[in-house]
Amino acid sequence: xxxxxxxxxxxxxxxxxxxxxxxxxxxVLEYLADEYNREKIDYPYPAPPFDKYAAQWGMYVTYFxxxxxxxxxxxxxDLDILFTQFQNRITAESVLSADxxxxxxxxxxxxxNLIDIEDPLKKKLENILHIxxxxxxxxxxxxxxxxDFSVITSDPCLLQLYVDRIIRFKNKSVACHPAIIHxxxxxxxxxxxxxxxxxxx
Numbered sequence: 001x002x003x004x005x006x007x008x009x010x011x012x013x014x015x016x017x018x019x020x021x022x023x024x025x026x027x028v029l030e031y032l033a034d035e036y037n038r039e040k041i042d043y044p045y046p047a048p049p050f051d052k053y054a055a056q057w058g059m060y061v062t063y064f065x066x067x068x069x070x071x072x073x074x075x076x077x078d079l080d081i082l083f084t085q086f087q088n089r090i091t092a093e094s095v096l097s098a099d100x101x102x103x104x105x106x107x108x109x110x111x112x113n114l115i116d117i118e119d120p121l122k123k124k125l126e127n128i129l130h131i132x133x134x135x136x137x138x139x140x141x142x143x144x145x146x147x148d149f150s151v152i153t154s155d156p157c158l159l160q161l162y163v164d165r166i167i168r169f170k171n172k173s174v175a176c177h178p179a180i181i182h183x184x185x186x187x188x189x190x191x192x193x194x195x196x197x198x199x200x201x
Contacts (some may be wrong), residue, residue, distance in 0.1 A: 012059050020063065028059055032100050039100075044164075045157035057086050058098030058135075061128060065108050068121055077118040083124055086131075092155035101120060101134035102128070134158070137165045137174060144171075149179040157173035163187050172199060 032055045039045035046105050064082045075179050076091050088094065112122050130138030133150065136142045163183045166175050175184045178197075185192070192201055 020060075023051060025056065029056055032059065032097075035100055038098060043157050044160040047157055048091070048093040048096060048155060051091070053088055054086070054094035054097040055100055058086075058101040058132075060084075061098075062101040062104055062108075065105060065121070069108055069112050069115065079120060079124045083128070090151055092158040093144070095132065095151060095158060096161070098132060099135045102132050103138075105129055106136060106139035131137050133174075134162055134165065137162075137171045138169045139178075140171070140180040142171070142174065144173040147174070147177065149177070151200060153179065159183065160187075169195065170196060170199075175199060 025118075029052060033050050033052070036050045036055070037124055049061070061083060064154055086098075088096070103149060105128065109122055109125050109129075112119055112125075116122075125138075127143070129142060130147070133142060133144075133147050151158070163169075163180070164187070166180070166184065167187065175196075184199075188199075188201070189197055192199065
């Protein structure tokens with residue numbers, strides 16, 4: 001399912017399976033590690049090492065989110081059981097490794113809005129994106145005021161990728177955040193109006 005989601009941006013699920021076989025988990029982690037190594041070739045700075053635990057956590061979040069949005073059989077009390085908090089310290093490594101899967105959460109929320117805007121799953125996923133906001137820059141409703149940028153600005157590779165993604169998705173609210181705006185100015189340079197006309201720097 002995750003390979004199809006990453007390569008075709010489609011979700012194909014064959015049954016309502018919330019207990020993931022360990023063999024499948026290991027196969028997916030190998031695939032995600034390969035994807036990370038492939039993507040990092042184009043990173044602007046030396047890439048942080050792959051964080052296997054973060055990738056697995058991001059995989060579970062994305063897998064359960066797609067299961068629940070399609071099968072619609074969950075109860076709000078089940079969400080805390082399925083979507084456990086990340087137990088390790090969040091680092092540049094974990095942000096980029098989890099993003100291999102978490103980057104699809106904004107699309108899942110958009111689909112969820114079409115089905116049931118009051119679904120508690122939406123709030124759960126929004127809370128995840130608030131912490132893992134590198135993966136949430138596509139989500140225009142992301143609350144940028146209280147985001148923590150300490151991890152983002154701690155690593156030059158992650159910081160530049162973050163700025164590039166802001167520009168890609170034209171996320172104005174995050175672009176204008178005091179912790180980020182001067183990095184946006186540096187990346188866009190004198191010709192920022194050619195790249196982003198409605199952004200006032």
